[in-house]
Amino acid sequence: MANTSEQGMATSHPQRWLILSTLCLALLLVLLDNTVLTVAIPSITESLDASTSAIQWVMNGYTLAVAGLLMTTGSLADRFGRKRALLLGVVLFTICSGVAAMSDSPTQLILGRIGMGLGAALLMPNTLAVLLQVFDEKERPKAIAVWTGVAGGAVALGPVLGGIMLDYFWWGSVLLINVPIGLAATIAMTVLIPESRNPQVRGFDIPGVLLSMVMGVGLVYGVISVPEHGWSSAQVLVPFLIGLVALTAFAYWERRCAEPMLDLTLFRKPAFSGAVGSAALTSIALAGSLFLFTQYLQFVLGYSPLQAGLGVVPMALALLFMTPFSPKIAAKIGIPGTLTTGLTVMGVGLITLSFLGNESSYLLSLVGLAVMGAGVGIALPTSSNAMMGAIPLERAGMASGLNSTMQEFGSASGVAVLGSITAGLFTSHLPDAIPDDATKSVGLALEAGSHVKNAAQVTEQVKDAFISGFTVSLRFGAAAAIAAGLVAWVLLRKDSTAGTEAEPTASTQDVAQQNASVS
Numbered sequence: 001m002a003n004t005s006e007q008g009m010a011t012s013h014p015q016r017w018l019i020l021s022t023l024c025l026a027l028l029l030v031l032l033d034n035t036v037l038t039v040a041i042p043s044i045t046e047s048l049d050a051s052t053s054a055i056q057w058v059m060n061g062y063t064l065a066v067a068g069l070l071m072t073t074g075s076l077a078d079r080f081g082r083k084r085a086l087l088l089g090v091v092l093f094t095i096c097s098g099v100a101a102m103s104d105s106p107t108q109l110i111l112g113r114i115g116m117g118l119g120a121a122l123l124m125p126n127t128l129a130v131l132l133q134v135f136d137e138k139e140r141p142k143a144i145a146v147w148t149g150v151a152g153g154a155v156a157l158g159p160v161l162g163g164i165m166l167d168y169f170w171w172g173s174v175l176l177i178n179v180p181i182g183l184a185a186t187i188a189m190t191v192l193i194p195e196s197r198n199p200q201v202r203g204f205d206i207p208g209v210l211l212s213m214v215m216g217v218g219l220v221y222g223v224i225s226v227p228e229h230g231w232s233s234a235q236v237l238v239p240f241l242i243g244l245v246a247l248t249a250f251a252y253w254e255r256r257c258a259e260p261m262l263d264l265t266l267f268r269k270p271a272f273s274g275a276v277g278s279a280a281l282t283s284i285a286l287a288g289s290l291f292l293f294t295q296y297l298q299f300v301l302g303y304s305p306l307q308a309g310l311g312v313v314p315m316a317l318a319l320l321f322m323t324p325f326s327p328k329i330a331a332k333i334g335i336p337g338t339l340t341t342g343l344t345v346m347g348v349g350l351i352t353l354s355f356l357g358n359e360s361s362y363l364l365s366l367v368g369l370a371v372m373g374a375g376v377g378i379a380l381p382t383s384s385n386a387m388m389g390a391i392p393l394e395r396a397g398m399a400s401g402l403n404s405t406m407q408e409f410g411s412a413s414g415v416a417v418l419g420s421i422t423a424g425l426f427t428s429h430l431p432d433a434i435p436d437d438a439t440k441s442v443g444l445a446l447e448a449g450s451h452v453k454n455a456a457q458v459t460e461q462v463k464d465a466f467i468s469g470f471t472v473s474l475r476f477g478a479a480a481a482i483a484a485g486l487v488a489w490v491l492l493r494k495d496s497t498a499g500t501e502a503e504p505t506a507s508t509q510d511v512a513q514q515n516a517s518v519s
Helices: 016-048 052-080 082-101 106-134 140-168 178-192 206-224 234-256 264-268 270-300 305-311 313-353 362-389 393-429 442-449 455-492 506-518
Strands: 003-005 195-197
Touching: 016 052, 016 082, 016 106, 016 140, 016 178, 016 305, 052 082, 052 106, 052 195, 052 206, 052 393, 082 106, 082 178, 082 195, 082 393, 106 140, 106 362, 106 393, 140 270, 140 305, 140 313, 140 362, 206 234, 206 393, 234 264, 264 270, 270 305, 270 313, 270 362, 270 393, 270 442, 270 455, 305 313, 313 362, 313 455, 362 393, 362 455, 393 455, 442 455
Parallel strands: 003 195
Antiparallel strands: none
């Protein structure tokens, strides 16, 4: 298929909905895998005789590869072609999935997962960037709502799929399933997706690329090390400090670079900075609360991993149900009002979940999850649409990469911050019968409590200790969600109207003028 520039993408592509289906398939491939593997960790540990450190690198190697490259891959795709980046990403992800699935050692699995992370970094930002090229401004909010719904549904449904597969197959099946899906996505991308790139030839910002990698890896590695080592440990402070230094140097360089990878003047636009900030805060609340809620289901209520995965499905269903209504709500009350409403509803859902106890029925969980999912389904498509509508169309890959980076960092921060709050309160409320070496996790404490005198009573006290931290953490998450709504309201209200469409961006106006001049 012939290459097309941004000018050629000013109107909707005739096969746009088929293209969107292909993009969603690629997105599903990445996001399902990242959640489905968590269910297989016990089986991997046993089969490969993997140490705790090796298992951590199985998960963290992937995360760090993604976090370090998202902005770079988005920016490079703008320069060299988004279809090319997508195809390279899906092929790399598929091949490395097969390598990882057939691993006979932890080292092979870790290397496979890092390769999958490289592929995911190429895929994630460019699915949204291509979406912007093939849909016009009128249909774009609906398309983004579908894209967001698939993303949210994949995160929640991954553990369910993983649990089902592990009931019938070996642990590698949760990775091997990526191969046929990846092959189907590769064929569909080759046939359907048109090539697009920034029509302006820009210089390659090598210092910016290197600094962004160090920044992403340093900050995310520091944050994901918190649950194991604590905030004051060298394992957290050193990489976090390196990340902060790289962030400072990156900002300094990008302001002075003639052709920067990231145009920092975008943050002067309230619509852009408000959408990015609210998305990061939303990720903190969502990832942290789901991490704790699945622990609640397994350790307090005694659910199996599969049952815990099924327990989160109502949130995914509510999210999928509400995403089609998000553009309609935005047309009625405007983008700021829609974001604030959605994030407030999400906060109410989290507050509802914070009232769960060790004898609560699942009905309360169902209500809280449904309300939270509905709020996310309203807010996330609006946030993505607001951010992508505030940037020049030709820099879509870069902006989408930044959005994905902020969400990745927000998710890691949510698990670290809410997990730390829970761990601190959990430890302080544990009964004296629990030995010090069993206070690091709920599972260890429950195991130790089952072997002491008055085991039943001590076990209930351990569960109560977890719930004390769980309650406060979920309310902290609710505060983060509501704060995200306030950020959106303050920063976006000047850039949005209650009409169906926002004013065209400068990029779109330029495209229209160029098309008119060609005519």
